[in-house]
Amino acid sequence: MTQDSGAGNDLLADFGTRDIVLEVVADTATQDGAPEVQVTLLVAGVLISGTVIGFKRYAEHHPITARMQQAVEGLTERVDGDTSRPGPPLYLHLKDAIYHTPGAQQAFPSDRGVFCRIALKDVSAFNFGGIGWPQPD
Incomplete structure (x- = not known):
C-alpha cells in the first residue's frame, strides 16, 4: 500500500473551484495571433462585456501598467529563470469593457469601453459574446 501525500487531493479540490474553460480563454489571449474573443462576465452582480486580451496588451495601454509589466517580468526571471510556464492564469484582461449594473438605464x-483586469476567481458566470443595451436617442 502506498502512502498518499495529499497532493492529489489538493489538486482535485483546486480543480473544483477553477473554471478551466475561462482559464483557457485567458491563456489563449496571450498567444501571438490569437483571435479576439468577446465575453460577458458576471462579477459581484455586475455584467461586464468586453474583448479578452493578454496581460502584455493590457499593460501597454497606460504608462503605470506598462511599468508593472516590466517589474513582473523582471521578478519572474529572478525567481525561477523560466518565464515560459508561469502557471494557470489568475486574471482575465479586457479591452473595450462596458459595465452593466442592475437597475441602471445605460451601461457605464x-x-x-475601458481596459479592466478581473480575478478569475471572482467570475460567477460567463458567456461568449458581448451584450448591448439600447442607447438613448
Missing part, C-alpha cells in the same frame, strides 16, 4: 461608460 456609455461613450467608450
Whole structure:
C-alpha cells in the first residue's frame, strides 16, 4: 500500500473551484495571433462585456501598467529563470469593457469601453459574446 501525500487531493479540490474553460480563454489571449474573443462576465452582480486580451496588451495601454509589466517580468526571471510556464492564469484582461449594473438605464461608460483586469476567481458566470443595451436617442 502506498502512502498518499495529499497532493492529489489538493489538486482535485483546486480543480473544483477553477473554471478551466475561462482559464483557457485567458491563456489563449496571450498567444501571438490569437483571435479576439468577446465575453460577458458576471462579477459581484455586475455584467461586464468586453474583448479578452493578454496581460502584455493590457499593460501597454497606460504608462503605470506598462511599468508593472516590466517589474513582473523582471521578478519572474529572478525567481525561477523560466518565464515560459508561469502557471494557470489568475486574471482575465479586457479591452473595450462596458459595465452593466442592475437597475441602471445605460451601461457605464456609455461613450467608450475601458481596459479592466478581473480575478478569475471572482467570475460567477460567463458567456461568449458581448451584450448591448439600447442607447438613448
